[in-house]
Amino acid sequence: xxxxxxxxxxxxxxxxxxxxxxxxxxxxxxxxxxxxxxxxxxxxxxxxxxxxxxxxxxxxxxxxxxxxxxxxxxxxxxxxxxxxxxxxxxxxxxxxxxxxxxxxxxxxxxxxxxxxxxxxxxxxxxxxxxxxxxxxxxxxxxxxxxxxxxxxxxxxxxxxxxxxxxxxxxxxxxxxxxxxxxxxxxxxxxxxxxxxxxxxxxxxxxxxxxxxxxxxxxxxxxxxxxxxxxxxxxxxxxxxxxxxxxxxxxxxxxxxxxxxxxxxxxxxxxxxxxxxxxxx
Amino acid sequence: xxxxxxxxxxxxxxxxxxxxxxxxxxxxxxxxxxxxxxxxxxxxxxxxxxxxxxxxxxxxxxxxxxxxxxxxxxxxxxxxxxxxxxxxxxxxxxxxxxxxxxxxxxxxxxxxxxxxxxxxxxxxxxxxxxxxxxxxxxxxxxxxxxxxxxxxxxxxxxxxxxxxxxxxxxxxxxxxxxxxxxxxxxxxxxxxxxxxxxxxxxxxxxxxxxxxxxxxxxxxxxxxxxxxxxxxxxxxxxxxxxxxxxxxxxxxxxxxxxxxxxxxxxxxxxxxxxxxxxxxxxxxxxxxxxxxxxxxxxxxxxxxxxxxxxxxxxxx
Numbered sequence: 001x002x003x004x005x006x007x008x009x010x011x012x013x014x015x016x017x018x019x020x021x022x023x024x025x026x027x028x029x030x031x032x033x034x035x036x037x038x039x040x041x042x043x044x045x046x047x048x049x050x051x052x053x054x055x056x057x058x059x060x061x062x063x064x065x066x067x068x069x070x071x072x073x074x075x076x077x078x079x080x081x082x083x084x085x086x087x088x089x090x091x092x093x094x095x096x097x098x099x100x101x102x103x104x105x106x107x108x109x110x111x112x113x114x115x116x117x118x119x120x121x122x123x124x125x126x127x128x129x130x131x132x133x134x135x136x137x138x139x140x141x142x143x144x145x146x147x148x149x150x151x152x153x154x155x156x157x158x159x160x161x162x163x164x165x166x167x168x169x170x171x172x173x174x175x176x177x178x179x180x181x182x183x184x185x186x187x188x189x190x191x192x193x194x195x196x197x198x199x200x201x202x203x204x205x206x207x208x209x210x211x212x213x214x215x216x217x218x219x220x221x222x223x224x225x226x227x228x229x230x231x232x233x234x235x236x237x238x239x240x241x242x243x244x245x246x247x248x249x250x251x252x253x254x255x256x257x258x259x260x261x262x263x264x265x266x267x268x269x270x271x272x273x274x275x276x277x278x279x280x
Numbered sequence: 281x282x283x284x285x286x287x288x289x290x291x292x293x294x295x296x297x298x299x300x301x302x303x304x305x306x307x308x309x310x311x312x313x314x315x316x317x318x319x320x321x322x323x324x325x326x327x328x329x330x331x332x333x334x335x336x337x338x339x340x341x342x343x344x345x346x347x348x349x350x351x352x353x354x355x356x357x358x359x360x361x362x363x364x365x366x367x368x369x370x371x372x373x374x375x376x377x378x379x380x381x382x383x384x385x386x387x388x389x390x391x392x393x394x395x396x397x398x399x400x401x402x403x404x405x406x407x408x409x410x411x412x413x414x415x416x417x418x419x420x421x422x423x424x425x426x427x428x429x430x431x432x433x434x435x436x437x438x439x440x441x442x443x444x445x446x447x448x449x450x451x452x453x454x455x456x457x458x459x460x461x462x463x464x465x466x467x468x469x470x471x472x473x474x475x476x477x478x479x480x481x482x483x484x485x486x487x488x489x490x491x492x493x494x495x496x497x498x499x500x501x502x503x504x505x506x507x508x509x510x511x512x513x514x515x516x517x518x519x520x521x522x523x524x525x526x527x528x529x530x531x532x533x534x535x536x537x538x539x540x541x542x543x544x545x546x547x548x549x550x551x552x553x554x555x556x557x558x559x560x561x562x563x564x565x566x567x568x569x570x571x572x573x574x575x576x577x578x579x580x581x582x583x584x585x586x587x588x589x590x591x592x593x594x595x596x
Contacts, residue, residue: 004384011381015372099368103427106332107385108358278334 001109002117009121013087022083022129029079030136033072037063038144065142066150066166070242072137073173077236080177081184081209083129088122089188089201092273096196096280105278115193115273119266122185130178138170152242159244173238176251179258180235184209186262190269196280228253231261282309283346285435285467286331291340293326293491300326301337302491308435308469308484313461315482315499316471317577323491324471325365328439331469332362344435358386361433363441367424369412375399375423376408379430386431398426402456417444425456436460438470442477450477457481479573487580494584499573504547506576509534512541513566514557523560527553539565 013019037044041063092115095101104114150161161169187208191201212232215223227233237254240247286308293301301323308314316324329335330342333353342349344356369378376395383391399405402422407415415423421444428436441457442450454477460466461481472478478485479499486496495502514520517536524530524541529549535542545553550569557564 001385001387004387008381008384011377012370012373015370015377017372098370099366100370102334102364102368103382104385105334106357106360106362106364107382108354108387109385110354275336277336278329 002113005109005114005117006120006124009091009117010124013121013125016087016090018090019087019125021086023132025079025083026076026129026133026136029076030072030133030140033075034068034141034144037068037071041068041145062148062151063145064148064150065138065145066147066163066170068141068145069138069170070150070152072141073133073177074239076133076137077177080129080133080181081235082206084122084126084181084185085188085202085205087125088185089192089205090198091118091122091189092192093195093201094192094198096278097198099280101278101280111274112270115189115270116266118189118192119186119269122189123182126181126185127178130174130181134170134174150242154239154243159242161242161244169241173241176238176241176255179255179262180231180237183231183258183261183265186265186269190265190272193269193273193276229257231258234258282311284308284343285310285345286469287341287343288327289341289343291327291330291337291342293323293330293335293337299491301330304340304488304491304493306486306493306496308467310467311461311465312483313457313468313470313481314484314486315478316469316486316488317475317478317573318488318494319581321490322488324488325439326491327488328362328364328437328469328471331437332360332364333357334364358431359434360437361428361431361435362437362439363421363424363428364437364439366440366443367420367427369420369423369427371413372411374409374411375404375415378412378423379427382427383430388431391430394430395426398429399423401429402426403452418446418449421445421449421453425453429460434467436466436468438468438472440472441470442472442474450474453477454480475572475574475577485573487577489581489584494580503573503576506579507544507546508550508569509572509575510543510545510550511566511568512543512557512564513539513568514541515539515563515565517541519560520557520562523556523562524553527556529553 045062092101095104105111147163147166149163150166152159152161184205188201188205191204195201209232212230216227216230216233234254234257237251240251284307286306288307289305291301291304292299304323304327316327318324326335330337331344333349345359347356349356370381373381376392376399379395379398380391383395388394396405396408399408402425404419404422404426407419412420412423421441425441428438438457441453445453457468457470458481461468468481470478470482482499484497485499485502487494512520517538517540520541521530521533521536524533524543529543529545532543532545533541534544550567554564554567
C-alpha cells in the first residue's frame with residue numbers, strides 16, 4: 001500500500017501546475033545563462049581569469065561544456081532550495097488547507113507510512129528537478145559548447161581537471177547536491193506537518209536557510225563552533241568534488257551531517273504527525 | 281441479538297482547560313442508524329473525528345468491531361467509510377481520478393472499476409472525467425458519499441450529510457442512507473442539525489451538549505417517553521371537550537375549533553380518551569399523533585440547560 005500511496009503522491013504532484021514552476025524556472029535561467037555565455041563567454045572568462053594572466057600565459061579557450069555546466073551549477077544553487085520548498089512545503093499543509101488530508105488520514109495506511117510517502121515524494125521531486133538541471137546545465141551545455149578539460153578556480157588556485165575525469169565528478173557532485181537539497185525538502189515537509197497553510201512552511205524554510213547562511217558567513221567568534229554543524233555550510237560541499245586531490249574527509253563529513261539532519265527532521269515529523277489532531 | 285459496532289467508554293478530549301468531550305460513553309449496535317444530535321459546540325464533530333482517528337482522545341477507551349483502536353487502527357479504518365464536515369477533493373483532478381486515488385489509498389484491488397460503480401450509485405455517472413472544481417455543492421456531496429463507500433465499509437459515518445443540498449438532494453441523500461442500511465446492511469452513524477431528516481432515518485439517538493451525553497437509546501423508546509401532540513378531528517368539539525374535562529384532561533387542550541382539538545398527552549392517556557369519546561357518542565374522524573424529534577430535542581436541551589444553569593448559578 002506504501003507504493004500505491006507513493007504513486008498517488010506522484011500523480012498529485014504531476015497534476016499541480018505549481019510543480020512545473022521549478023522546471024520552467026530552471027529552463028529559463030539556464031537558457032539565459034547559456035545564451036549569455038554563448039554570445040559573450042570569452043569576455044566573462046577574461047574577467048574571471050584576469051588576475052591570473054599576470055602570472056600565467058593562457059592559450060586557447062577554456063570555454064567548453066564542462067566549464068559552462070560548472071558555472072551554471074554554481075549560479076543555480078541559490079535558487080534551487082526555493083524551487084524545492086515551493087512544492088515540498090505544500091505536501092501536508094496544502095492537503096490540510098484543502099481539506100483532503102482528512103480523506104487520507106482516515107484510510108487504513110498508518111499516519112507514519114502516509115508521511116513517509118510524502119518524504120518519498122519529496123525525494124522523487126528533488127531528484128527529478130536535479131536531473132532536469134543536470135540535463136540542461138551539463139547535457140545542453142556540452143551539446144552547444146562541446147567538451148574539454150575543466151578549469152576550476154579553488155582555494156588551491158587554478159586547477160585543470162582532464163576531460164575524462166569530469167563527468168564522474170559531475171555525477172558525484174549531483175548526488176551530493178541532491179542530499180543538500182533533500183535536507184531542504186525534509187525541512188519544508190516537516191514544517192508542513194506543523195502548519196495548516198502552504199505559505200508558512202515555504203517561508204519558514206527559506207527564512208531558516210537565510211538565518212543559517214547569515215550565521216555561517218558572519219565572522220563572529222560566537223558562531224565559529226556552530227558553523228561546521230549548520231546544514232547551510234554544506235549546501236555547496238559538492239564544489240569540493242572538483243578539487244584535486246578530492247578532500248574526501250570533508251565530503252564524508254558533509255554527507256554524514258546532511259544525512260543526520262534528514263534523519264532528525266524525519267523522526268520529528270513522524271513523531272509529531274502521528275500525534276497531531278487533524279482539525280481542518 | 282445485534283453486537284455492538286462501536287463501544288465508547290469514558291472518552292475525554294480537552295483543549296487546554298476546555299473539555300470538548302467530557303466522559304462520553306455510548307454504544308452503536310450493528311445494523312442500526314444512530315443520530316448524533318446537539319447544538320453547535322456540543323462535541324458531535326469531535327466524537328466523529330475520534331471515531332476515524334482524526335483526533336485522539338486524552339482518556340477513555342474506544343473499541344470498534346470489538347477491536348481496540350490503539351492496537352488495530354488499520355484494520356478498523358478499513359471497515360469505516362466517512363464523510364466528515366464537508367466533501368473536499370483535489371479540485372484539479374477529475375471525479376474518477378479522485379476516487380481512484382482514494383481507492384488505492386484504501387488498498388482496493390481494482391480502484392477504477394469500483395470508483396465507476398460508486399459514481400453510478402451516487403448518480404454521477406457521465407461526469408467522471410470532469411474536474412471536481414466544476415462540480416456544484418450537491419454533486420460534491422454525492423462524490424463525498426461515493427468516496428465514503430469506495431471500500432465497501434461496514435460502518436458509515438456521516439457528518440451533516442444534507443448540508444447545502446436542495447430539497448431533491450436531501451430526499452436523494454435520505455433514500456441513499458435508507459438503501460445502505462436496509463438493503464446493504466450497513467451500520468450508519470450520522471450527525472445533523474436537520475432534525476426531520478434524522479427522524480426519518482434513525483433507529484437510535486444520542487443527544488449531547490457541552491461534551492456530555494444527555495440521553496441515548498432507541499429512537500422509538502426515547503420519543504415515546506415524551507408527551508405527544510394529538511390532533512383530533514371530531515363531529516362535535518364542545519362535546520369532546522366535555523369528555524376531556526370529565527377525565528381531567530381539559531387543561532391539556534391547546535387549541536380547538538368546531539371540529540378540531542389539539543392537545544398534548546402522554547402515550548398512556550390516549551387509548552382511554554378515545555374509548556370515552558366513542559362511548560360518549562362522539563364521532564372521531566381522525567387522530568393525528570405528532571411525535572416530533574424536534575420537540576423532544578428542545579425539551580431535553582431546555583431541561584438540561586435549566587439544570588446546568590441552576591448548578592452553576594446562572595440566571596434562569
